[in-house]
Amino acid sequence: MASIDLDKMLEKIKSTQWALSDIDWDAPGAELITEEQWPKLKEFMADLMWIEHVGARAFAALSKKAPTDTLREIYSYFHAEEQRHANAEMALMRRWGMLDGDEIPEPNVNLRIVIEWLDRFADEMPVYVLGTVVPMLEIALDGALCTFLLETVEDPVCHQAFEKINDDESRHLGVGFTVMEMQGRSASYIKMVQMMARVMDPRLILGIASYMPLLNKMRDNVIAMGLPEEKLYKAMQKFERIGGRTEEGRRNPWFQLIKQHGRWVTNRSNKAYHVPVDALVKITGLVPRKALPAVPSWVKELTYEPVATR
Amino acid sequence: MSESSNAKKASAGKKAPARRKSAAKKAATARKAAARKAPAKRAPAVTPVSVLIVGAGFAGLGMAIRLKQAGIDDFVILERGNAVGGTWRDNQYPGAACDIPSNLYSYSFAPNPNWSRSFSGSQEILDYIHHLVAEFDLEKHIRFEKNVADLSFDEKTGVWTATTDKKERFAGRAAIMAQGPLSNCSFPNITGIDDFAGKKIHSARWDHDYDFTGKNVAVIGTGASGIQIIPELVNVAKHVKVFQRTPGWVLPRPDFSTPEWNKLLFKKLPASQQAMRNLLYWTHESMALAVIWNSPLTRIAERVAKLHLRRQVKDRWLRRQLTPDFTIGCKRVLVSNDYYPALQKDNAKLITWPIARISEKGVRTVEGIEHQVDCIVFATGFDVSNSGTPFPVKGRGGRVLGEQWKGGAQAYKSINVAGFPNLFMTFGPNSGPGHNSALVYMESQLEYALKGIRKIIGENLKVLDVKEEVQQRYNKSIQKRLAKTNWNSGCKSWYLTEDGFNATMYPGFATQYAAQMADFREDDYETA
Structure with missing residues (x-):
């Protein structure tokens, strides 16, 4: 697959916008959620919504850092589109009676840590780091979770919403992989040196420390929902397949790093990775919510209301 | 329906036998020959004034004042609205004010000791403009509701003729385009x-x-x-x-009301206001180092x-x-x-x-x-044209300024364009300041135009036209200097065309601009 024309992509993004009000959230079908499904689905949707929201914040950081005007504008759209996905998922939760009044569902502790990290450091990160991590998160978590959701939930409104969401996501991934290839085009050793300098950055180490347990935690949540573990791994392997389809893509050291990490995650027998990371999940699970700083104000922008009058 | 059917009938009626057609042809040829001898249909000549000014905003009125002060009294100002003030007449939204201190955003040749605040609101600025009109008795020169639709130069007579949208004509030996760069606005092109x-x-x-x-x-x-x-x-x-x-x-705005003693001081001792103006001028000049x-x-x-x-x-x-x-x-x-x-x-x-x-x-x-x-x-700003003119401007040999500017506007010292003699522009290409008062730049332009006008009248010139090569050389240097400025550093702004060409800003200090404008070199011009 050749790299996409980003200017044309921007035009396409602008011309294919949709709004929450395009969907009738009160249409019949909500009753198709079974009683057995309901509690697990509630947890699942909350996680999914938060992943979209975290993705949105990462795109916000990319929109400041991207090397060209076009890419900056594309990322500012993606930022808003991920927010739209989170809003739509929240609207689904409301439809299914999963929201406690007007309250936004609580993010799990690993997500809270990632939110905190993004809020403090994401804007400082070079475009290469987030530009590679975000497609991985999208393909692995978003991709796998959305597919799974559509396979298990019969509500037609859910299918209607995710059809739109998936269309957006396919554009996000298309741009994501193109950017990864762009990053692989210049001399690799320079990139490697730059990357090593960045890896030494304590802010990035903190980011890695919050990203790793998030993946394992999500894996646990997904399995609890009944998603076969293999599906998640298959999605992660897709990252390796598409990201490494060209010479440029393979030359991107961040791709190599994330790919390698993906292999560790999907190999359960790799004790050297999973024992400490699972331990981290447990430890972070013990962190009392009160010990975490207040959520940043960008989190409060989430809404399930298609229309805002104030 | 009836009109078109009548027209059809009339044209059908003209379809006569061949003999009649040939007679009609002969008559038409004779008419054409007569027309060649004496162009009877031509609009009657309009007696030209010395200077024709388009626009009664700050620039047009400032030009009028300087003309009067120089003893040139036969000028006409054409204004499309029914009141003076230009941008300050139009921009009366709540909170409208100038972001340059009033003691600097005013004419040095018409100081106002009564500014109520350091940054006055648009109504007070408009009052100042009205005050200028009254003090210099300009009203009689202004023709309101004259919306210029065409400005053409006749090389034989050396006269510019402005034709309004109602086909009224006004002529002048020199013309000042003072319609303002920020005078037209429209709703943005947002879907829906x-x-x-x-x-x-x-x-x-x-x-x-x-x-x-x-x-x-x-x-x-x-x-x-x-x-x-x-x-x-x-x-x-x-x-x-x-x-x-x-x-x-966004920078903080040192805005405060002017105490009465201060107004009194400026009134009694004008030198103190000039000193304040100088202080503000040099403070803003130093900002060029940060902004440009x-x-x-x-x-x-x-x-x-x-x-x-x-x-x-x-x-x-x-x-x-x-x-x-x-x-x-x-x-x-x-x-x-x-x-x-x-x-x-x-x-x-x-x-x-x-x-x-x-x-x-x-x-x-x-x-x-x-x-x-x-x-x-x-609050989406104005329709700024960096590559056209608000109405057709036709110079020597029928050349059209808008067409010449398609690739980006350019002029000599922002004020003259080769092929468009005796025409002076206020806020022409590359005259915009980013750090200092627009009126400081304007004053330099008015003085320059005055020198040109004096030459045209004094030497009874039909043509005072900047040489093409002089203009080219000037613009080459301007664009070279612009490349090193913050305006050309990558952001999108109304200063630049879609292609990134900067036809708006002057890449230098106001002092540099003033020095360039103070130097009217006759050798740069072709005269006739």
Whole structure:
């Protein structure tokens, strides 16, 4: 697959916008959620919504850092589109009676840590780091979770919403992989040196420390929902397949790093990775919510209301 | 229906036998021959005045004053509106004010000791303009509601003729284009804008009869006008949503009211006001080092703006939304003390999601939400043409200025264009300041034009035309200098054309510009 024309992509993004009000959230079908499904689905949707929201914040950081005007504008759209996905998922939760009044569902502790990290450091990160991590998160978590959701939930409104969401996501991934290839085009050793300098950055180490347990935690949540573990791994392997389809893509050291990490995650027998990371999940699970700083104000922008009058 | 059928009948009636047709042909040929001998249909000649001025804003009136002071009294000002004041007549939105101190944003040849504040509001500036008209007895020279639709030069007579949209004609030996760069505005090209069923207001065409009390309002645009309107609207409207595309750099505004003793001092001792003007002038001149070129002072100016933001906005995310990602000076630097606080009031909200479209009830943003409002205020600026003219301007040999400027406007010293003799432009190409008072630049232009006009009248010239090669050389140097400025450093702004050509700004100090304009070199011109 050749790299996409980003200017044309921007035009396409602008011309294919949709709004929450395009969907009738009160249409019949909500009753198709079974009683057995309901509690697990509630947890699942909350996680999914938060992943979209975290993705949105990462795109916000990319929109400041991207090397060209076009890419900056594309990322500012993606930022808003991920927010739209989170809003739509929240609207689904409301439809299914999963929201406690007007309250936004609580993010799990690993997500809270990632939110905190993004809020403090994401804007400082070079475009290469987030530009590679975000497609991985999208393909692995978003991709796998959305597919799974559509396979298990019969509500037609859910299918209607995710059809739109998936269309957006396919554009996000298309741009994501193109950017990864762009990053692989210049001399690799320079990139490697730059990357090593960045890896030494304590802010990035903190980011890695919050990203790793998030993946394992999500894996646990997904399995609890009944998603076969293999599906998640298959999605992660897709990252390796598409990201490494060209010479440029393979030359991107961040791709190599994330790919390698993906292999560790999907190999359960790799004790050297999973024992400490699972331990981290447990430890972070013990962190009392009160010990975490207040959520940043960008989190409060989430809404399930298609229309805002104030 | 009847008209067209009549027309058909008439044309059918002309279809006569061949003999009659040939007779008619002969008659037509004879008519044509007669017409060649004496062009009877030609519009009657208009007696030219010495100077024809288009526009009764600051520039046109300033030119008129300087002409009068120079003893040239036969000039006419053509004004498309029914009142003087130009941009200050049009921009009377709540909170409208100039972002340059009034003691500098006024004419040095017509000082006003009575400015009520350091940064006066638009009504007070308009009052000053009215005062100029009265003091210099300009009213009799102004022809209101004369909307120029064409300006053409006749090389044989050396006269410019302006034709209005009502076909009235005015002629002058010299012409001043003082229509202003920021005089036309229109609603932006946002999808669905015509679907909106509520009230639409453009900042430069304010509807003073619309009552904002209790209304939900959207403001699109956070440039120089937007940041002045928003605090005022937040004070009266029920809720204000501010849609921002790009945040600008905002510096604190040292605005204070002028004490009575100060006014008295300026009145009794005009030298003290001149001293104040000089102080302001040099302070602004020093800002060029921060705003025009990327220097250590640029970092200091950005630091000051960031501190201003930090002091006024406590929330980290909001601060991030309001932090620009371009070098200060690349776009117009904003000054305000009340914009950031207004955004944080309970009835205000900053929205940075891109706008997807405007709907019947409000603004839809890309995060999927429709923000429903009663009124949308468009603070989206002006239709700036960097590559055309507001009306056709025809010079020697029928050349059209707009066509010559298609690739980007250019002139000699911003004021003359080769092939368009005896024509002087105020705020022509590459005359814009980013750091100092526009009127300082304007004064230099007026003095230059006056020198040219004196030469035309004094030597009874039909043609005073800048040489093409002189203009080329000048522009080559200007564009070379512009490449090193912050304006050309990568941000999108109204200073640049779509292709990134800067036909707007002058890459230097006001002092440099004034020096260039003070030097009228006769050798640069072809005369006849």
